[in-house]
Amino acid sequence: MSKLARIIAALATMLVLGATEPVAAQGVTLDFPSWQAEEPGFAEWWKGLISEYEARHPGVKVKLYSIPFANYVNQLTVRFAGQNPPDIVHLPSRNFASFASQQWLEPIDDLLMTSDIASKWSKMQTEMSWNGKTYGVLLLPYGNLLYYNEKLLQDAGAKVPTTPAEWLDAMARTTNRDKGQFGLVTTTAEHPNMFIDAATWVLGEKQDWLKGNKYNFTDPGVVAAMDQFRKSLTYAPPGTNSASARQLFIDGKAAFLRDGPWVWATLQKAKPETRPLLKMAQLPFPVITGGASNSLHIPARLEAQRKKLVWEFIALAASPAWQEKYVQLTGSPAGRIGVIGPEQAKKNLHLSAITLAAEKAENLFPMQPALRENYNEFATLFSRAVVRMQSSLQPTDAILANLQKELTAAIPLP
Incomplete structure (x- = not known):
């Protein structure tokens, strides 16, 4: 085999391997504003989640920072309108439709098929739908x-x-x-x-x-x-x-x-x-x-590598372990059903109360x-x-x- 042929063969092998084993991202920072970045309970959950995510993704950093809730939606609207959205989109769910209707969010139905979210999530996950497509994952259904x-x-x-x-x-x-x-x-x-x-x-x-x-x-x-x-x-x-x-x-x-x-x-x-x-x-x-309190989304037309990284962040947040920690740290119901069992509810009466309210709640948003x-x-x-x-x-x-x-x-x- 000639030297050129060996080089071509080696490159072909690298391409095949690259298709099945994506190269780890290097020097990537995911922009992540949230009104919860400094809220008791929620801040601890986000920071713990980010720490594990970064450990699983060498070379990737998640930049979490706080924007006051009173200004949050307006600031994100300006960023999307200026074609400068954050990488990880955290929204008050009541405002989800105004972003989805502008085609600012990425449909994730194909990604959901790779997870158990569709079968293991709160009934209020349906609020993440717009014109027949799903655009996000609900974090907190509540009463x-x-x-x-x-x-x-x-x-x-x-x-x-x-x-x-x-x-x-x-x-x-x-x-x-x-x-x-x-x-x-x-x-x-x-x-x-x-x-x-x-x-x-x-x-x-x-x-x-x-x-x-x-x-x-x-x-x-x-x-x-x-x-x-x-x-x-x-x-x-x-x-x-x-x-x-x-x-x-x-x-x-x-x-x-x-x-x-x-x-x-x-x-x-x-x-x-x-x-x-x-x-x-x-x-x-x-x-x-x-109703549905808040949710995670991917901005539309995000570069492929970043889209994959953001989805993996959402998937980690949706995992059973982190959903259980969500309830424990925030005192709020999780999107995933059944993360708090009857015995744990008996030991923590406030968890029993919030779970009951979430199960009985009727959606107050039009x-x-x-x-x-x-x-x-x-x-x-x-x-x-x-x-x-x-x-x-x-x-x-x-x-x-x-x-x-x-x-x-x-x-x-x-």
Whole structure:
């Protein structure tokens, strides 16, 4: 065999081997912004996951950094619009459709076929679909929970509520503004989260903003539930966002907080004398609201090697071992079903509570394509209506009628 022939043969062998044994990536950094990068519980999980991933992928680094939640979606939108997306895309699931509809995310149906995710995941994984294709993996399906300060309730002669009326009564009993003590802490500054708070009351009372494919804000049942929600806001401090609401509760300044299971890990920041007083219960409504919290995605048109690396990161996050750690470290349900068994739930009552809430929860986010695609605009208009409820004496039904008019013009339903 000539020298040239031997070289060609050697190159051919290398190409064949290269097709079955990909060369390890070298000097690759995967860009990964997240609002959870510094959140208790979640930060520990992400950093542990990244450490194992990097150990499995010599030469690859994951650059995790924090962007505040209030600015997160807007900053990612600017990056995608400027064709400069991050490599690992972490999204609040409520905003998923607005990214998918712009064709900013990569379909992953072919990749899912190489895993057990399709058969082992929460029913809310279906929210990762858009126009018949799957564009992400759900990390956290959840049911909302009621957090309460046991001592404040006892001092006021109130009990843990089991109905909306009992909850309002307990809020009234535990509110003492002169002492800086509130019956409730919740979002009272204009923010899309106001929709989630209101949905707790409206959907929780078996009402709905939509009837078929039409807005239903003027329905008497919806108005009555929103009146209850409006009343609850009178027991909360004004101008509060979700972060400051949680901090006030952790500081022992409020009797109640409606929030997701992720708050459990944050409660560890409370002072030693306060932490034992902070408890968790199911919300006092016939229907428990919840939804898909956040999810992982691959940006569209990512270079092949990076796409493979990002998928391997997602696959590791979805593995049974890391899904179990997710529940243990964050106190939140995992996307993978069955990672917490009955015995472990008995030993950790908060895990039992969050699992029960997640299993019972009904999705609070609208599923109509137009509202999914324009959720931010929908929630912004909604939150402005809630602010009017706080700042004016205008009747609730009039405010909701005006909101319905605004939504019909801004986001018409087919």
